[in-house]
Amino acid sequence: MAAALLDTGIRIDEALTLRASDLDFDNLLLTVFGNGRKERRIPFSFELRKVLYRWQQVRQKAQPRCELVFPSRQGTTWDQRNSLRGLHLLQEKLGSRRSAGIACGTRSRPTTRATAATS
Numbered sequence: 623m624a625a626a627l628l629d630t631g632i633r634i635d636e637a638l639t640l641r642a643s644d645l646d647f648d649n650l651l652l653t654v655f656g657n658g659r660k661e662r663r664i665p666f667s668f669e670l671r672k673v674l675y676r677w678q679q680v681r682q683k684a685q686p687r688c689e690l691v692f693p694s695r696q697g698t699t700w701d702q703r704n705s706l707r708g709l710h711l712l713q714e715k716l717g718s719r720r721s722a723g724i725a726c727g728t729r730s731r732p733t734t735r736a737t738a739a740t741s
Contacts, residue, residue: 623692629670640691
């Protein structure tokens with residue numbers, strides 16, 4: 623999930639509700655539903671395509687009926703607090719300051735999203 627957040631700049635809420643049908647591997651686009659359920663099509667890199675494709679294969683073996691890209695162990699949507707905790711633990715392992723990392727509050731850091739939008 624961290625790779626998707628960094629590569630695309632999508633909000634954590636958008637990543638947690640991302641469904642397999644929202645991924646277009648051929649055109650390197652993903653469809654997210656943001657504020658007000660507005661649909662946005664976001665390009666992603668070929669490198670993220672490889673990561674997501676491998677993740678889909680692993681996830682399908684573990685939870686074949688689940689439509690979510692990043693499901694919980696029960697096959698439901700992750701709690702946002704739990705996902706933020708996991709991202710903060712990843713930041714600490716990487717030696718990054720917690721306040722300057724991937725996530726802040728209920729969405730991705732605005733600077734991370736702005737960087738993803740312009741690159």
